[in-house]
Amino acid sequence: MIEFDNVKKMYNDGTLAVSDYSITINEGELVTLIGPSGCGKTTVLKMLNRLIEPTEGAIYINGTEINKYNIHELRWNIGYVLQEIALFPHLTIEENISIVPEMKKWNRETIRKRTHDLLSMVGLEPSTFRKRMPSELSGGQQQRIGVVRALAADPDIILMDEPFSALDPISREQLQKDIRKLQREIKKTIVFVTHDMDEAIALGDRVCLMKKGKIVQYDTPPRLMMHP
């Protein structure tokens, strides 16, 4: 379970990015953060991953404040899928996927099987794609690898920051389906940032609607639509 307790983030230049931010995300839940550009969505994700620190308030994972965790263990346990495709261009697909499992010292056979299973799960034939370079994949396929890489070391929490925004509508729809299927199969806690209301409602168990750094509404999609 993830808890934000009255979190505030003011950047050094005085920008108040997030304030009065209190939210609970249950284990296995997919929560979408939605709101206009600049409303603080990315700031929320970055605080959860300890890329930046709250100015006030506290964030807990399973009841422990996140700054009590060893930072490497925390990050290994949180997969982060970025908006921009961020595969290492000089590594094969398999090498890209293996980075965190190798840091965790998983054995080669386990990593190989994991890579195989994850590629299959997102519809990329492992024997075809394993040895390819990122530049040999389409944008949608690369985004899929970004998702697979974030999942590779079996993190409990997955953060996704507008992972599909650069894609054509068809790839995007396919990936939305993949994410929902993934979440049903692996029951991970997922925090998914988007500025597309349709996407937020289609994907989220609960939707957190934000405006100017504050929560406007936090509810299930049907209830959100009943009380706009």
Ligand code: ADP
């Ligand atoms: P988004 O696409 O999520 O709206 P932005 O384009 O606002 O993101 O920001 C892109 C990056 O630039 C982010 O990593 C953010 O932290 C950083 N950034 C945004 N605004 C500022 C700012 N005023 N000063 C410094 N960095 C900023």
Ligand code: ADP
């Ligand atoms: P979103 O992801 O919803 O687009 P962000 O969390 O990226 O919003 O940004 C929230 C606010 O904080 C924006 O006004 C942005 O310009 C500002 N901001 C983001 N990063 C920085 C930074 N490093 N320094 C100063 N201001 C920032």
